[in-house]
Amino acid sequence: MRHPRAHVWKAAAATAGGGVALAGLRTATGRSVRSVPTLAAAGAGIAAGGLMAYEWLTPRSWLYGPVFWHAKTGERVVALTFDDGPCHPYTGQLLEILDREAIRATFFQVGNNVIREPNLAAEVASQHEVGNHTFTHPHLTWSRPGTVREELLRGQEAIHEATGTLPQLFRVPHGWYGPQVISVAGELGMKCVGWSVMAWDWDRPPSDVIQSRILHGVGPGGVTLLHDGQDTDAFPKADRSHTVAAVSEIIGSLKANGYGFLTLPELMDLHAAG
Ligand SMILES: [Zn+2]
Numbered sequence: 550m551r552h553p554r555a556h557v558w559k560a561a562a563a564t565a566g567g568g569v570a571l572a573g574l575r576t577a578t579g580r581s582v583r584s585v586p587t588l589a590a591a592g593a594g595i596a597a598g599g600l601m602a603y604e605w606l607t608p609r610s611w612l613y614g615p616v617f618w619h620a621k622t623g624e625r626v627v628a629l630t631f632d633d634g635p636c637h638p639y640t641g642q643l644l645e646i647l648d649r650e651a652i653r654a655t656f657f658q659v660g661n662n663v664i665r666e667p668n669l670a671a672e673v674a675s676q677h678e679v680g681n682h683t684f685t686h687p688h689l690t691w692s693r694p695g696t697v698r699e700e701l702l703r704g705q706e707a708i709h710e711a712t713g714t715l716p717q718l719f720r721v722p723h724g725w726y727g728p729q730v731i732s733v734a735g736e737l738g739m740k741c742v743g744w745s746v747m748a749w750d751w752d753r754p755p756s757d758v759i760q761s762r763i764l765h766g767v768g769p770g771g772v773t774l775l776h777d778g779q780d781t782d783a784f785p786k787a788d789r790s791h792t793v794a795a796v797s798e799i800i801g802s803l804k805a806n807g808y809g810f811l812t813l814p815e816l817m818d819l820h821a822a823g
Pocket of ligand 1: 632682686721
């Protein structure tokens with residue numbers, strides 16, 4: 550199974566890590582790096598820093614703890630996941646499609662959006678699995694543990710207040726975990742989740758592009774990532790019409806290819822049993 554964004558992350562992480570390594574060298578020596586041996590050392594630093602940053606940031610990181618992103622299985626099953634909701638009218642439209650197709654999915658809700666749409670959040674939770682996607686949808690990669698804890702706890706409170714359920718899954722906003730994010734989520738009783746295929750649908754490409762990106766990347770045990778909302782925005786600023794239009798087609802194609810649909814906890818159970 551391919552991961553379309555991985556090479557982008559590697560490049561970005563190498564750049565970020567190199568910057569950190571160079572800054573560190575400058576600080577340590579008190580002057581800029583110029584001599585050949587020092588540059589060679591800087592190169593090694595960039596390589597090591599790049600690897601470290603990549604492993605820190607990737608949603609599949611093995612370095613700091615388990616982030617579930619797919620099930621090792623030959624069975625034709627996938628978990629559909631939707632982030633950034635609830636968001637009227639798109640979340641309701643998705644619920645109708647999923648209900649018609651008799652599929653249960655997993656929704657990672659943003660606390661702020663749950664407070665704006667508590668009834669919609671409750672409707673989602675009554676039929677589907679709900680995970681925590683923080684309260685304000687921030688970048689947490691470099692945040693202090695206290696900040697991470699507050700975002701996760703406020704998300705839990707909002708979701709629990711509206712739906713009566715307390716999520717046991719967490720997905721970091723923007724996809725970049727740090728070790729402190731994984732450990733805080735664990736302390737709060739949540740497992741961290743990534744994905745195996747997504748469609749850059751936050752950029753609102755045409756629905757046929759969203760559809761083909763998902764269908765090309767998906768495989769047995771896969772986790773798809775699509776969006777029913779946009780950060781903490783509401784309609785009309787948030788526009789997920791292209792995603793909603795793609796979902797029916799994605800489900801139809803997957804069913805035609807013999808795929809079944811599981812919630813994330815069901816997929817995690819299958820993985821654990823395998
Ligand atoms: Zn998100």
